[in-house]
Amino acid sequence: MISKxxxxxxxxxxxYQYWLDNQFFKSTPDPEKEPYTIVIPPxxxxxxxxxxxxxxxxxxxxxxxxxxxxxxxxxxxPGTDHASIATEAKVVAMLxxxxxxxxxxxxxxxxxxxxxxxxxxxxxxxxxxxKLGASCDWDRxxxxxxxxxxxxxxxxxxxxxxxxxxxxxxRMVNWDPQGRxxxxxxEVITKEIQQKLVYIRYEIAGSxxxxxITIATVRPETIMADAAIAVNPNDERYKHLHGRKAIIPxxxxxxxxxxxxxxxxxxxxxxxxxTPAHDPNDYALGITHNLPVLDILNDDGTLNEKAQILVGxxxxxxxxxxxxxxxxxxxxxxxxxxxxxxxxxxRTGAVIEPKLSLxxxxxxxxxxxxxxxxxxxxxxxxxxxxxxxxxxSWMENVHDWCISRQLWWGQRIPAFYMQDGTIxxxxxxxxxxxxxxxEKLLFAMTEADLTQDEDxxxxxxxxxxxxxxVFDGLKDPNNADINYYYPTNDLVTAPEILFFWVARMIIAxxxxxxxxPFKNVYLTGIVRDKxxxxxxxxxxxxxxxxDLIDQYGADGVRTGMLFSSAAGNDLMFDEKLVxxxxxxxxxxxxxxxxxxxxxxxxxxNNDNVETRHALSLPIQWFESKLNATLIxxxxxxxxxxxxxxxxxxxKLIWDDFCSQYLELIKPxxxxxxxxxxxxxxxxxxxxxxxxxxLMGLAHPFMPFITEEIWQDIRERQAxxxxxxxxxxxxxxxxxxxxxxxxxxxxxxxxxxxxxNAKQISPKTELPLAIKTSTPERFGKLEALVQKMANVxxxxxxxxxxxxxxASGLALSFLIKGDEYFVNxxxxxxxxxxxxxxxKELEYNIGFRESTLKKLSNEKFVANAxxxxxxxxxxxxADAEAKIQALEQRLKDLSV
Numbered sequence: 001m002i003s004k005x006x007x008x009x010x011x012x013x014x015x016y017q018y019w020l021d022n023q024f025f026k027s028t029p030d031p032e033k034e035p036y037t038i039v040i041p042p043x044x045x046x047x048x049x050x051x052x053x054x055x056x057x058x059x060x061x062x063x064x065x066x067x068x069x070x071x072x073x074x075x076x077x078p079g080t081d082h083a084s085i086a087t088e089a090k091v092v093a094m095l096x097x098x099x100x101x102x103x104x105x106x107x108x109x110x111x112x113x114x115x116x117x118x119x120x121x122x123x124x125x126x127x128x129x130x131k132l133g134a135s136c137d138w139d140r141x142x143x144x145x146x147x148x149x150x151x152x153x154x155x156x157x158x159x160x161x162x163x164x165x166x167x168x169x170x171r172m173v174n175w176d177p178q179g180r181x182x183x184x185x186x187e188v189i190t191k192e193i194q195q196k197l198v199y200i201r202y203e204i205a206g207s208x209x210x211x212x213i214t215i216a217t218v219r220p221e222t223i224m225a226d227a228a229i230a231v232n233p234n235d236e237r238y239k240h241l242h243g244r245k246a247i248i249p250x251x252x253x254x255x256x257x258x259x260x261x262x263x264x265x266x267x268x269x270x271x272x273x274x275t276p277a278h279d280p281n282d283y284a285l286g287i288t289h290n291l292p293v294l295d296i297l298n299d300d301g302t303l304n305e306k307a308q309i310l311v312g313x314x315x316x317x318x319x320x321x322x323x324x325x326x327x328x329x330x331x332x333x334x335x336x337x338x339x340x341x342x343x344x345x346x347r348t349g350a351v352i353e354p355k356l357s358l359x360x361x362x363x364x365x366x367x368x369x370x371x372x373x374x375x376x377x378x379x380x381x382x383x384x385x386x387x388x389x390x391x392x393s394w395m396e397n398v399h400d401w402c403i404s405r406q407l408w409w410g411q412r413i414p415a416f417y418m419q420d421g422t423i424x425x426x427x428x429x430x431x432x433x434x435x436x437x438x439e440k441l442l443f444a445m446t447e448a449d450l451t452q453d454e455d456x457x458x459x460x461x462x463x464x465x466x467x468x469x470v471f472d473g474l475k476d477p478n479n480a481d482i483n484y485y486y487p488t489n490d491l492v493t494a495p496e497i498l499f500f501w502v503a504r505m506i507i508a509x510x511x512x513x514x515x516x517p518f519k520n521v522y523l524t525g526i527v528r529d530k531x532x533x534x535x536x537x538x539x540x541x542x543x544x545x546x547d548l549i550d551q552y553g554a555d556g557v558r559t560g561m562l563f564s565s566a567a568g569n570d571l572m573f574d575e576k577l578v579x580x581x582x583x584x585x586x587x588x589x590x591x592x593x594x595x596x597x598x599x600x601x602x603x604x605n606n607d608n609v610e611t612r613h614a615l616s617l618p619i620q621w622f623e624s625k626l627n628a629t630l631i632x633x634x635x636x637x638x639x640x641x642x643x644x645x646x647x648x649x650x651k652l653i654w655d656d657f658c659s660q661y662l663e664l665i666k667p668x669x670x671x672x673x674x675x676x677x678x679x680x681x682x683x684x685x686x687x688x689x690x691x692x693x694l695m696g697l698a699h700p701f702m703p704f705i706t707e708e709i710w711q712d713i714r715e716r717q718a719x720x721x722x723x724x725x726x727x728x729x730x731x732x733x734x735x736x737x738x739x740x741x742x743x744x745x746x747x748x749x750x751x752x753x754x755x756n757a758k759q760i761s762p763k764t765e766l767p768l769a770i771k772t773s774t775p776e777r778f779g780k781l782e783a784l785v786q787k788m789a790n791v792x793x794x795x796x797x798x799x800x801x802x803x804x805x806a807s808g809l810a811l812s813f814l815i816k817g818d819e820y821f822v823n824x825x826x827x828x829x830x831x832x833x834x835x836x837x838x839k840e841l842e843y844n845i846g847f848r849e850s851t852l853k854k855l856s857n858e859k860f861v862a863n864a865x866x867x868x869x870x871x872x873x874x875x876x877a878d879a880e881a882k883i884q885a886l887e888q889r890l891k892d893l894s895v
Contacts, residue, residue, distance in 0.1 A: 002593050002596055002597075002712070004593070005586070005589070006553075006585055006588075006589035008552075008553025008555065008704060008705070009550070011705070011707075011708045012553065012704045015704055015708065016130060016133065016704075018721070019135070022719055024721055024723050025076070025135045025136060025138065026137050026139060027073055027074060027075035027140075029481060029484035029485070030484075033073040034071075034072045034073065035073045035075065035484055035485055036067035036068075036074045037074075037075045037076075037077070037485045037486070037488040037489055038060050038064055038075075038077070038488060038489060038490055038491070038492070039076075039077045039079075039467050039470055040057070040060065040078045040079060040136065041491070041492070041494075041497075041501070042079045042080050042081040042144065042463060043081065043125045043126075044087070045080045045081065045087055045121065045122035045143075046086045046087050046090050046121070047124075047125045048125055048128065049125055049128040049129065049132075049545045050535070050545065051527040051535050051561075052494065052524075052526070052527050053125070053129075053545070054132065054527075054545045054561055055524055055527055055561050055565055056492055056493065056494065057129055057132060057134050058132065059492050059524065059642055060076065060134075061076075061132070061133060061558075061700070061703075062562070062642060062700040062701055063490055063492070063642075063700075064135055065135055065699060065700040065703060066637065066700040066727060068135070068724065069724070069725060069726060069727035070727050071726070075137055075140070075485055076134075076135060076137060077136070077137060077140045077470045078126055078129070078134075078136035078137070078138060078140065078141045078142075079140075079141055079142035079143060079144070079470060080123070080125070080143050080144070081462070081463055082118070082143065082144045082145040082410060082462070084405055084409050084410040084456060084459045085176075085181060085183075085347040085348065085405070085459070086347055087117070088114070088179075088407050088408065088409040089179065089347070089348065090117060091113055094117055095113060107408050110408050111408060111409065114408070114409045118145075122143070126138075126141065128545070128546060131549055131554060132554055132557070133555075133558065133704060135723065142469070142470045144459070144462040144463060144466075144469075145410070145411070148469075149462065149465075149469045149470075150462075151427075151475060152465055152468075152469045152472075152474040153457060153461060153462045153469075154411060154427050155427065155474060155475070156465060156474065156508075156512070157411075157414055157461070158414060158425055158426065160362060161425045165362060165363045165366075166363075166403070166425075167360070167361055167363070168358065168359070168360050168361070168415070169358070169359070169361065170356055170357065170358050170359075171357070171359060171402070172280045172283045172354055172355070172356055172357075173354075173356075173357045173359055173402050174187070174188050174343060174345075174352045174354065175299070175353045175354070175357065176345040176347070176350050177297075177350055177353055178345065178350035179345060179348045179350070179407075180299050180300060180406055181405045181406040181407055182355075182357055182402050182404065182405060182406065183345055183352070183402075183405075184401060184458060184460070185399055187345065187347065188344065188345065188346065189343070189344050189345075189346050190341050190342070190343055190344075191342060192339055193341075194339055195337075195338050195340055195342075196218065196323070197216050197218055197268070197335065197337075197338035198217055198220045198332070199214050199215070199268075199269065199332070199334045199335070200214065200215050200216075200217065200223065200249060200273075200326060200331055200332065200333070201213075201214050201249070201332070201333055202214070202215060202247060202249065202331075204241065204244055204245070204247075205244065205246065205247055206244075211241075212246075213229060213231075213238065213257070213269070214269045214271065214333055215229060215273045216267075216268030216269050217273055218338060219275075219278070220319060220322045221303070221310075221315055221318040221319040221322050222273075222278045222296065223248055223249065223250070223273065223275075223322070224251055224253075224303075224306070224307045224308055224309065225275045225276075225277050225294045225295065225306070226248050226255050226273050226275050227276050227282075227286055227291035227294065228255050228257070228258045228285075228286075228289065228291050229255060229256075229257045229272065229274065230259065230260050230262070230263050230271070230272045230285060231257065231258075231259055231272070232259065232260070232263040232265045233259035233260070233261065234261070235263075235265045235270050237270060238257075238270070238271065241257045243257070244256075244257050245257065249326060249329060250309060250322075250325055250329060251308050258291075260285060260288070260289070262281075262285060274286060274289075274291060276291055276292075276293045276294075276356075277294055277295040277297075277356055278296075278297070278354055278355075279354055280354050283354070293356060294306055295355070297315060297355070299406075301315045301350075301353060302314050302315070303315065303318050310322070315353070323335065359402050359403075359404045359455075360402070360403050360413060360415075360455070361400040361401060361402055361403065362400060362401040362403050362461075364398045364400055364401055364507075365398065367507050367511060368395055368503070368507055370506075370507070371503055371506040371507045372395040372396065374510070375506065376388065379516060380518065380519065380520070380521065381519065381520045381521070382498075382521050382523065383520060383521065383639075383640040384523070387495060387523055390495075391503065394499045394503070395503060401458075401504075403457055403458045403461050404453075404457065404458070405455060405458055406454075407455070408456065410459065410462075411456055411457045411461070412457075414426060414427055414428070414452075414453075415452070416429060416432040416450040416451065416452050417450065417451045417452075417453070418445075418449065419449060424436055424450065429447045429452065430447065432447075432450055433445060433447050433450060436450075460500055460501060463501060463505075464501065464505050464507070465505075465508050467486065467487070467505055467509065467518065468482065468512060468513060473486060473512075473513065474512060477513075482513075487513075487516055487518055487519065488518045488519075489518065489519055489520065490519065491505075491517075491520070491521045491522065492522045493521065493523065493524070494523065494526070495523045495525075496526075498521075502521055505517050505518075522640050524565065525565060525566075525569045525570035526570045527542075527561075527570070527571045528571065528572050529542075529572070530572060530573075535573065548578055552579065553582055553585060553705075554703075555581065555582075555701075555703070555704050555705050556578055556579075556581035556582035556585055557578050558581065558702065559580075559581035559584055559646060559650075559701055559702060560577040560579070560580060560582075561577070561578075561581075562643055562646045562701065563577050563581070563643065563646065563647070564643060565642070565643050566641070566644075584650060584653075584702075585702065587654055587658055588653060588658075588702075588705060588709070591658045591691075592691065592712075595662070595684075595687055596713075598678070598684060599675075599678040600678060600679060600680075600684045601678035601679065601680050601681060602681070615664075615665055615680065615683045616683075617737075617780060617781070618661055618664035618665050618784070619665070619683065619686045620734065620737050621661075621738065621741040622661045622690060623734075624734045624735075624738050625656050625741075626652065626690065626693065626694075626728075627730045627733045628730075628738065629648050629649075629651075629656075630697070630729065630730035631733070633645045633648050633649065633697070646701050649697055649698050649701060652694070652697075653694055653698065657690065657694060660745065661687075661690070663788065664787075664788065665683050665687060667679045691709070692710065693728045695709050695710045695713070696710075696722060696725055696726070696727055696728050697727070697728050699722050699723065703723065707721065707723065710722035710725070740777065740780075740781060744781050744784060744785065744788075747785055747815065747820065748789045750813040750815070750820065751766065751768070751791070752789065754822050754824070758811075758824060763790065765791065765792035766790065766791060766792060766823065766824060767791065767792050767794075767823045768789075768791045768793070768795070768821070768822055768823075769794075769796070769797050769810070769820070769823070770794065770796050770818060770819070770820055770821075771796075771797050771798070771799070771818065771819040771820075772818040772819075775796040797821075810822060810823045810824065812885075837886055837889055838890065840886055841883065841886040841887065841890065844879050844882050844883050844886065845883060847875075848876065848880065848883060851872055851875050851876045852876065854872055855869075855873065
């Protein structure tokens with residue numbers, strides 16, 4: 001017995017466990033089958049399922065399930081990223097709740113807590129993906145800090161160091177004072193904020209306060225680190241100051257006034273304070289002019305002793321304090337409101353501090369060349385291709401990658417220091433000692449004489465190897481998995497990590513496998529709310545995905561997310577989309593109940609031959625409609641138009657199958673017995689076959705309900721599943737049948753509209769006359785017109801017959817040159833009809849007059865676009881025809 005309503009909560013867990021029990025998602029290399037591989041963008045172990053994950057993983061699952069049904073060896077590798085900064089922050093917060101400070105722990109003790117946290121919370125997001133229906137090969141789940149992947153990262157570091165690609169040096173880096181670590185350029189989010197532009201008076205040394213230069217800055221708290229004041233050599237205002245010295249207010253330290261054409265004369269006052277330790281451009285100026293570098297900030301963003309004043313105060317608190325002190329000393333000329341861009345840490349949100357720091361770097365200029373070339377020539381395709389320009393811009397201006405992080409959680413940099421500072425890079429301390437003994441002949445040294453670098457590697461230095469490391473392709477470059485599954489097929493990810501993950505994976509792929517790691521990169525948009533804001537916990541505008549699944553079912557959420565999510569375009573999420581998805585599931589379920597509820601007539605019954613012929617037409621039509629849609633959907637998938645493909649499936653099932661086909665073949669209802677007449681066996685079998693194919697077509701999008709129906713639609717053997725059945729293939733399309741049925745549906749729609757407009761009951765039969773030059777075209781459709789539009793009889797008329805039909809109480813409509821007349825005599829109130837017709841006539845006369853007035857305006861006709869004038873002329877012609885028809889109708893009604 002099929003339940004009256006579809007209850008996703010009852011079936012989703014059942015079928016997911018069934019899929020797991022039968023290992024339908026498991027994949028092993030099979031030379032006889034074409035592989036289809038996707039590696040999941042590994043979510044952070046700190047993460048829980050959010051709306052962006054829902055969209056991204058739904059798209060991946062659609063692609064994987066379709067490939068699996070196409071007979072490919074589909075392999076979707078799941079896994080998680082250890083997320084150095086985010087996880088360390090979570091662990092520090094956990095310890096704080098327990099009254100423990102990180103600084104009181106040894107590295108080993110802290111890492112024990114980090115692993116405790118990871119084991120407890122790290123797998124949450126993957127278990128949540130099962131609720132969504134994700135068909136990952138869970139036996140292949142990987143983690144970027146598991147031993148094998150950890151070792152691969154270390155091997156790559158050593159290899160690149162030995163190739164001269166990795167070096168250690170003091171460079172200006174992006175410093176996160178909250179995370180207390182360097183971050184790469186790609187992890188800096190630029191935000192526009194309102195600041196104060198502070199005008200500070202620097203006295204000129206030796207002028208006894210009679211001469212000064214004013215400098216405008218948004219960072220007054222760094223004046224204590226100033227190394228010079230720079231002016232443009234061509235600026236007439238300051239030529240008398242060339243070679244002189246200025247005095248830093250509050251600390252009275254003298255600094256030189258230098259000239260450099262880098263200085264913009266029309267910004268601020270035309271003078272620039274040069275602070276090499278706290279601005280990358282100032283640092284470059286400092287190198288040019290051999291200026292000292294004075295860093296006055298601690299790693300946590302507080303002022304250190306070199307600042308001389310406000311020592312220990314936070315940089316932003318110091319900014320306010322400095323302004324007040326400058327005002328009190330008479331060195332503050334004015335402040336102005338000023339909008340400027342600041343960099344913030346992607347992970348912590350803290351304002352980035354440019355900082356000179358001793359770090360490890362990876363040279364990117366040569367390594368990145370194959371990754372640029374092969375995206376530009378579409379060896380690797382970005383979808384949509386609009387992102388190619390962004391990619392090119394970044395790759396042509398690539399900087400060396402700062403790969404060290406001042407953290408404890410992550411892959412520790414495999415660099416070991418001898419007591420004299422000599423660096424030995426090796427996989428472990430034992431190998432480092434062997435290198436020392438071999439290269440330096442220091443056989444008396446022991447491992448205790450070597451100290452390992454305290455820093456860990458940037459998280460992305462492990463995830464850039466992901467498409468290879470998940471198949472152990474770096475540890476064993478010729479193993480069966482890497483040779484079979486690599487390169488992968490499609491990568492689905494977000495545009496914001498195009499550069500610091502996607503590009504780097506491509507770089508690593510060419511460096512270590514000599515080929516691209518994937519063929520296509522599908523870039524999703526950002527999930528936003530109805531107001532266009534990015535969904536986030538902090539804004540409170542993001543629903544809990546699991547709550548949505550509980551309320552609407554996983555299929556409803558999946559389809560709701562995909563209804564309007566074209567590649568690269570942001571998705572304006574509205575819960576009504578998910579309601580639409582749930583309603584789609586209900587529509588499919590109700591259609592299934594309807595079909596399975598029919599009584600099937602005996603194969604040898606004596607049904608009317610004409611009726612059987614009429615029923616065969618809808619079957620022919622829907623077969624062609626299904627095949628045409630399949631061709632369209634395959635084209636959509638080939639172009640990664642996943643949303644368009646779903647819309648085509650939706651329309652085919654909801655409009656064409658449920659609203660049209662089932663109505664066309666539905667057996668009539670017997671009012672006496674209160675039951676439907678039996679349906680003939682051939683039509684029923686055709687309908688079941690259609691339903692089965694439609695479920696296969698919809699399965700990648702709606703895996704749960706399609707499995708439930710597929711299992712029940714006909715008898716199945718144990719271990720069978722829709723997810724390993726064949727994806728429907730397109731057959732022949734009969735264009736003439738599609739055209740004929742388009743006409744049929746227009747006829748039915750127009751007659752129903754007449755009934756609605758004139759409030760005529762659907763049960764009332766109405767005669768139909770057709771004026772056409774090809775009456776033979778309608779013969780096969782007559783029975784369907786009569787059934788669907790409740791037409792009593794269909795006649796064909798010539799010009800004179802059409803005139804006679806129109807002169808009676810008939811309403812007409814046109815379809816592609818043919819004219820149709822529906823006689824409603826006796827079904828309407830003639831007096832009321834005269835009143836409404838006169839109103840309509842008056843409206844059209846008024847419309848005609850306004851259009852005539854516009855066209856009689858010579859300026860409008862002369863100056864308006866030709867197509868606009870033509871449109872107005874067409875409106876006039878339509879109004880004239882309508883008026884003529886209404887006047888004739890009034891005559892007919894008045895007879």
